[in-house]
Amino acid sequence: MIRTLVLALMLILCPVLPAFAVNPDEILADPVLEERARDLSAQLRCMVCQNQSIDDSNAELARDLRVLVRERLVDGDSDEQVIDYVVSRYGEFVLLKPRMSARTLLLWVAPVLLLAAGAIILLLMARGRLQPVAPAPLTAEEQARLEDLVRPEPETRRQNITNNSSP
């Protein structure tokens, strides 16, 4: 249900659902080029659809874009050149994986930052909790009381206390 509304809208814009994305007449004869074309298509967005790549989409516009990508590849463009060309015509919006830039920096570094921040916080907490806190030295009053408490026999008393406090 949750996708109903969006799907409904998507269907209005990309009307012919059963028609295929890539049609046989589009496929390039060279399997290596075709493979590259498919990889590139999966990264390019169908401009009129809801979150679909041109590789999956049935819209007319997606077809035009697929054909365009293949034409550029046949002309000998590298993958980057094809992407640059498509972006120059349709803008950054066409990329499903946005390029790193000042605008998208936060998007890309956020997971790393969060992970690092979380790890640091945990590390600090673990240290704070687990470091055995050195017991505060006894005050003179406590020392006297301790001496009272551990006095089994008068002659061994001094010995005991020096033993206890030496480490």
Add this chain to the structure above:
Amino acid sequence: MINEIGHYALVLALATSLIVSIVPLIGARRKDAAMMALAPMGSIVMFLLVLLSFAALTWAYVVSDFSLRNVFGNSHSMKPMIYKISGVWGNHEGSMMLWLLILVLFSAMVAFFGRNLPDTLRANVLAVQGWITSAFTLFILLTSNPFLRLNPAPAEGQDLNPILQDPGLAVHPPLLYLGYVGFSVCFSFAVAALIEGRIDAAWARWVRPWTLAAWTFLTAGIAMGSYWAYYELGWGGWWFWDPVENASFMPWLAGTALLHSALVMEKREALKIWTVLLAIMTFSLSLLGTFLVRSGVLTSVHAFATDPTRGIFILALLMLFIGGAFALFAWRAPMLKSGGLFAPISREGSLVLNNLILTVATATVLIGTLYPLVLETLTGEKISVGAPFFNMTFGLLMIPLLIAVPFGPMLAWKRGDALGALQRLYGAAGLALMAGLVLYYIENGGPVMAVFGIIIAFWGMFGALTDLWHRANFGKLPFNVAWRRLVGLPRSAFGTALAHFGLGVTVLGVVMVTTYETETVLEMKQGMAADAGGYSLIFDGIRQANGPNYTEEQGHFTITKGGVVVADTWSSKRLYTARQMPTTEAGIVTFGFSQLYVSLGDPTTSGGMVVRIWWKPFILCIWGGCLIMMIAGFVSLSDRRLRVGAPTRRARPAKLAMEPAE
């Protein structure tokens, strides 16, 4: 008349929910038993009223009462009965009614099963549920009322969107909402704990069954939606990282984290504040999901701006609940005392790692989903964030988590022995390595990442089995003694192992399909054959057929292997007459865990048909794993310890003390 009764019941439900929102809260402060007793009673009344209202709406669909605008817009008299009923929630207004119905169902269940909760806690929890109920009932009545009439009543309806006329989508929304809304209970418990300023291990024990139930249903709902997309949309995709999918996936991720942190809190009284925060975040993400899907903001910022009533209303609700809860948290959380120290290498430590990764993963999905929206609002610049982004970031985050999963249950509470755990897992690691290499060999190689992924998947599965093996002490004790120990293990131990096993199975499916899927697009004429996945498909031709509300072109394919016929399938294209809308019904043939997927395209000028054939190796593992996780949820729910939170009989405290501390 029935419609008016339904409408009126909804208004009464609003009134009741307002009483439940306020009176028990005051009662809890004054320790007034009568005022607090209003909460359970009122919650049950609320449920009955909303049920009546929902039943009235359903009745209008069943008898095709087109005088209701909602029925007119989404139903048709010729539609099969099951889709008339599922059509109730196949639209905005109806789905909000379903949301509300499930919300009050949960309130009533807390009221009913929570008789052993402390009175004040129960009153507070139900009051918070009451706030949510009031808000959503108001939302329905003011902006999305399904009981509005049309005059004069049209003679025929406009039909339900055909792609929604499917058994999968008939049950998908109720399952999904049971999960979404189920987290409201965790939220209410968290807010109630903050109001009282007190929280302890018992609280975690009460919350866990609700978390577990919600998580289980959400797992089922998401898996069902994914499977539906796979077979119905006709191109064999099963996850698109669509914002709408992300909206349901984020609460699932956060809920999974909550499930694990509540465990720590129940056993060790640690991570209290974090668990409360996570409970608030999980339901906030459910609300956010509802907002994203319902306001139309996802389709376009401008669509949101042109008809903002609903969107603004939900946005206000969102700010009220999420903002309010976080403010309350900031104010009261420091009062909650945390206990339970533990070493980094320990069961708690591993669960903290789980929480860290799951939370960051949730945040990544959230940022990826909202980034284009925020960027466009702030700068007007439009960018897209789609599957390639999520696959990369989310995938990378999951790798350490999946490697760590088998270690978790092996470590002791407080202070664990990583080396010991590793030694016990040697067997699992060896088996995983072997299984991975065997599969890699069978599939004739492939990218190195594939074999790595397969090994991780098997590592998860064997690791889960190793956990049970060691708990029962197989190998050290005689077999029959160990067997009896295994049978006697608490159900929650089986739940853990099963869920982790299921995760491994899903990962296996995902890796295999992603790496070894093949796709063939070609033009076929009658009698022609094509190869896929070691099978040969022969196209036998096309015939016409008629369904109740559609016409259909059916293509028949015979599948052979080594010249022997092994299966056959129909793949068709439908045209739903009322909306003149085509859909595909792909031909799907299952071989073990793998499937052949055949989709029919347009006729070509030369008299053939465009046909698309996929070989989907191990694809069923994706949903099979989800099914196992779901079963794991139910197994764990049936654990005696958890029934304490939702007992049908009165639980005896003496029995509790005797439970093994584990």
